[in-house]
Amino acid sequence: MAADNQRVPSAGGARGxxxxxxxxxxxxxxxxxxxxxMVDDEQRFSDELPAYMQHxxxxxDVGFDYNMVAVFGSQSTGKSTLLNRxxxxxxxxxxxxxxxxxxxxxxxxxxxxxxxxxxxDVEGTDGRERGENQDFERKSALFSLAIAEVLIVNMWExxxxxxxxxxMGLLKTVMEVNLQLFGxxxxxxxxLYFVIRDHVSTTTLESLAxxxxxDMERIWDGLSKPAGMExxxxxxxxxLKFTSLPHKLLQPEKFEQAALTxxxxxxxxxxxGYVFRxxxxxxxxxxxxxxxxxxxxxxxxxxxxxxxxxxxxxxxQYRCDEIAAAALAPFRAAIEPLRPRVREGEIVRxxxxxxxxxxxxxxxxxxxxxxxxxxxxxKKKRAAFVQxxxxxxxxxxxxxxxxxxxxxxxxxASESHRALEDAAAxxxxxxxxxxxxxxxxxxxxxxxxxxxxxxxxxxxxAIEGAGWSLESEVKQLESMLDATTAKLRxxxxxxxxxxxxxxxxxxxxxxxxxxxxxxxxxxxxxVMAGFDEAxxxxxxxxxxxxxxxEVGGAEQRQQLVCKLRRSVWEAMVxxxxxxxxxxxxxxxxxxALEDRFRYDENGLPRVWLPSDDIDAQFAQARTAAQAxxxxxxxxxxxxxxxxxxxxxxxxGSFFPAGFSAERxxxxxxxxxxxxxxxxxxxxxxxxxxxxxxxxxxxxxxxPAWVLVLLLVLGWNEAMTILxxxxxxxxxxLVGGTAVVLYQLRLWGPALRAINGLLSAANDHVHELLVEAxxxxxxxxxxxxxxxxxxxxxxxxAKGVATDExxxxxxxxxxxxxxxxxATSADTxxxxxRLSGGGSSSSSSARLRHxxxxx
Ligand SMILES: Nc1nc2c(ncn2[C@@H]2O[C@H](COP(=O)(O)OP(=O)(O)OP(=O)(O)O)[C@@H](O)[C@H]2O)c(=O)[nH]1
Numbered sequence: 001m002a003a004d005n006q007r008v009p010s011a012g013g014a015r016g017x018x019x020x021x022x023x024x025x026x027x028x029x030x031x032x033x034x035x036x037x038m039v040d041d042e043q044r045f046s047d048e049l050p051a052y053m054q055h056x057x058x059x060x061d062v063g064f065d066y067n068m069v070a071v072f073g074s075q076s077t078g079k080s081t082l083l084n085r086x087x088x089x090x091x092x093x094x095x096x097x098x099x100x101x102x103x104x105x106x107x108x109x110x111x112x113x114x115x116x117x118x119x120x121d122v123e124g125t126d127g128r129e130r131g132e133n134q135d136f137e138r139k140s141a142l143f144s145l146a147i148a149e150v151l152i153v154n155m156w157e158x159x160x161x162x163x164x165x166x167x168m169g170l171l172k173t174v175m176e177v178n179l180q181l182f183g184x185x186x187x188x189x190x191x192l193y194f195v196i197r198d199h200v201s202t203t204t205l206e207s208l209a210x211x212x213x214x215d216m217e218r219i220w221d222g223l224s225k226p227a228g229m230e231x232x233x234x235x236x237x238x239x240l241k242f243t244s245l246p247h248k249l250l251q252p253e254k255f256e257q258a259a260l261t262x263x264x265x266x267x268x269x270x271x272x273g274y275v276f277r278x279x280x281x282x283x284x285x286x287x288x289x290x291x292x293x294x295x296x297x298x299x300x301x302x303x304x305x306x307x308x309x310x311x312x313x314x315x316x317q318y319r320c321d322e323i324a325a326a327a328l329a330p331f332r333a334a335i336e337p338l339r340p341r342v343r344e345g346e347i348v349r350x351x352x353x354x355x356x357x358x359x360x361x362x363x364x365x366x367x368x369x370x371x372x373x374x375x376x377x378x379k380k381k382r383a384a385f386v387q388x389x390x391x392x393x394x395x396x397x398x399x400x401x402x403x404x405x406x407x408x409x410x411x412x413a414s415e416s417h418r419a420l421e422d423a424a425a426x427x428x429x430x431x432x433x434x435x436x437x438x439x440x441x442x443x444x445x446x447x448x449x450x451x452x453x454x455x456x457x458x459x460x461x462a463i464e465g466a467g468w469s470l471e472s473e474v475k476q477l478e479s480m481l482d483a484t485t486a487k488l489r490x491x492x493x494x495x496x497x498x499x500x501x502x503x504x505x506x507x508x509x510x511x512x513x514x515x516x517x518x519x520x521x522x523x524x525x526x527v528m529a530g531f532d533e534a535x536x537x538x539x540x541x542x543x544x545x546x547x548x549x550e551v552g553g554a555e556q557r558q559q560l561v562c563k564l565r566r567s568v569w570e571a572m573v574x575x576x577x578x579x580x581x582x583x584x585x586x587x588x589x590x591x592a593l594e595d596r597f598r599y600d601e602n603g604l605p606r607v608w609l610p611s612d613d614i615d616a617q618f619a620q621a622r623t624a625a626q627a628x629x630x631x632x633x634x635x636x637x638x639x640x641x642x643x644x645x646x647x648x649x650x651x652g653s654f655f656p657a658g659f660s661a662e663r664x665x666x667x668x669x670x671x672x673x674x675x676x677x678x679x680x681x682x683x684x685x686x687x688x689x690x691x692x693x694x695x696x697x698x699x700x701x702x703p704a705w706v707l708v709l710l711l712v713l714g715w716n717e718a719m720t721i722l723x724x725x726x727x728x729x730x731x732x733l734v735g736g737t738a739v740v741l742y743q744l745r746l747w748g749p750a751l752r753a754i755n756g757l758l759s760a761a762n763d764h765v766h767e768l769l770v771e772a773x774x775x776x777x778x779x780x781x782x783x784x785x786x787x788x789x790x791x792x793x794x795x796x797a798k799g800v801a802t803d804e805x806x807x808x809x810x811x812x813x814x815x816x817x818x819x820x821x822a823t824s825a826d827t828x829x830x831x832x833r834l835s836g837g838g839s840s841s842s843s844s845a846r847l848r849h850x851x852x853x854x
Pocket of ligand 1: 074075076077078079080082092093094103104123124125197198245246247248249
């Protein structure tokens with residue numbers, strides 16, 4: 001080992017390492033040192049690297065055909081010794097008698113025997129000389145990890161399984177920063193070759209390797225990985241390889257032998273386990289290596305992320321992570337069962353309480369254990385832990401609030417709709433819309449309820465100290481409710497417009513039916529007056545409703561007024577068109593004709609006399625009736641106060657888009673009018689003929705010879721009347737009465753009165769007869785004679801005292817008495833006599849004989 005113990009002063013490589021013959025030859029010449037302190041212990045990078053690459057190591061021209069090896073491990077664990085064994089280098093080895101740090105900074109050398117390998121001997125970690133300041137060891141370790149294809153991780157067997165002892169904390173930090181700095185565009189993976197020194201125990205290499213592999217996986221899982229690399233695995237960046245060496249002092253031969261075998265893995269491409277694989281190459285040609293290495297070093301040195309923690313900090317970080325993970329488990333166990341319920345849209349009432357309890361418990365557990373560690377780390381880790389907890393709670397609370405938000409919005413819409421319908425029903429029952437049933441009060445009430453309900457849910461989810469709030473969701477709900485209110489308002493106004501239109505149409509319907517029922521001068525003026533009144537009334541009501549519904553903006557209000565006006569106009573046109581349907585027009589024309597033709601100026605029916613000029617009258621009446629057709633054919637709006645001139649600009653507030661005065665004001669187009677005129681002409685002709693026939697009938701005379709015949713035949717009777725004063729007076733009386741009745745046109749009523757008198761007299765006589773029969777029957781032994789009549793009529797052998805006895809209809813020729821039945825004939829004759837000629841009313845008269853009939 002004496003050969004290893006040549007010491008090199010630790011002067012900075014940049015200022016010229018003590019390398020005899022430096023810069024004099026391509027390779028190690030005659031035992032001269034060719035090593036270079038690439039980075040000195042004050043973190044300065046040597047500017048002699050290009051010269052060494054070219055002249056000392058002869059590597060500048062090898063292109064990609066070289067390899068990079070670095071070593072990582074605690075101080076004085078035989079790193080330099082191992083490298084010298086493997087590569088024939090002459091890195092400094094500690095003097096056994098003087099246990100102090102030998103390697104300061106980062107040294108580089110090329111392997112012997114033309115081995116195209118650049119080897120970095122890196123200052124050991126956990127050095128007594130650097131004490132708490134671990135800045136350099138982290139930077140050098142990171143630098144090694146970044147540029148080496150193979151990183152030899154050197155450790156005693158006794159370190160395996162330890163965290164700090166095995167530099168796991170340091171490795172974690174270094175790997176983390178390495179991932180951040182070089183992970184994204186890194187070329188080539190790295191082989192982490194664990195060399196376990198002084199393997200003397202019975203624990204197998206496999207077992208030791210398994211422990212280390214597990215530790216490495218755990219470290220990787222615990223790394224905070226940059227965005228986009230969260231799912232990367234250890235194997236994406238590193239291969240792990242393990243070997244062990246016997247104790248150098250206790251088993252020197254075995255040690256040398258094992259070292260020799262290991263050397264082959266670095267030197268002999270054909271050897272089993274040859275370490276340099278193409279996949280580990282960094283893709284940097286040898287002549288660019290000095291520049292590349294320097295750039296990497298500068299990046300490592302200048303990076304702020306590398307203000308790496310002390311050992312206590314590392315421990316605190318590790319433990320705080322472990323404690324946080326342990327505290328997170330019960331926290332998740334408490335809230336996870338609620339998650340599916342919330343996801344399904346349920347409003348979980350207990351969510352806030354459970355969340356607060358779980359959070360408090362998790363933080364309490366964390367604080368209790370983690371507060372003992374490095375204060376700064378604890379604070380940072382606590383903040384991160386709180387962030388994790390609150391992140392999970394926030395997503396859950398947000399889901400719940402979103403559920404509540406959509407429920408509140410839906411309920412607001414449906415309940416407002418219902419409440420508005422109820423209010424409308426009450427308002428119509430009361431005949432007016434009071435403030436209590438107004439849109440703003442009704443909808444405002446529902447809105448207040450929904451907002452309070454939602455506010456209660458938001459409040460129940462509040463967590464003191466949590467870095468989030470649900471204020472924006474509250475605002476969001478307000479905007480949703482605003483939008484729904486606007487929609488409801490539009491619907492309410494539509495409903496109001498429809499109602500006002502109905503009211504206006506009803507009112508207008510009456511006016512139109514009245515005015516157009518008897519068309520003539522002033523008809524349109526009357527219709528338009530009704531229209532004006534309907535419009536003004538509807539507008540006044542609309543303005544009141546808009547006020548109550550808080551319809552905002554003059555423009556919006558004006559639009560609604562216009563809509564209402566058009567609506568009333570359309571309602572009127574609709575009613576008018578119904579009034580001018582074919583049959584209605586014909587009826588009106590016929591009515592007008594009849595009014596003039598069949599009735600006189602006093603409204604009395606005309607009786608056409610031969611002297612009347614029926615043709616002239618008819619022609620006059622028909623002309624007057626026909627003149628109504630053009631009047632009915634077109635709406636005349638000029639009399640309206642509110643309607644603008646339809647053809648003028650700005651008439652749009654009443655008339656719908658595409659309004660054309662010519663087309664829209666015409667109720668009966670010319671073609672249809674002609675057709676109606678024709679039909680009316682035919683109907684008028686029929687009326688004329690009927691009148692003519694009536695006049696011909698009145699003109700008919702009794703022929704003279706009939707009168708002569710009457711005189712001859714009735715001469716005696718006439719003389720009797722003439723010379724008998726009684727007859728004469730009676731005749732004069734009857735004749736005079738008849739003349740008066742005729743003159744007064746009272747024939748009809750007189751005949752009806754006579755008929756009525758006869759009918760009343762008939763009934764009275766009938767009742768008298770019935771009474772008389774009832775009185776006379778017992779005296780004549782009717783009890784004997786009646787049954788015999790009944791038996792004859794009905795074929796019964798015996799009479800029954802309780803039987804009902806019917807009187808046959810009197811005077812009815814269809815009576816079905818058997819011929820030759822004397823009793824029946826008698827009865828019939830009696831009946832004829834009594835009825836005085838056969839009244840139908842008497843035919844249903846009945847006599848009842850009970851057992852107790854006297
Ligand atoms: N027990 C034991 N001692 C060793 C072994 N290898 C080297 N040593 C001794 O350990 C001491 C340190 O060896 P170095 O090779 O200088 O260790 P190092 O890790 O390079 O030391 P630094 O460069 O100072 O970090 C020396 O006295 C070596 O003789 C080994 O495998 N087992």
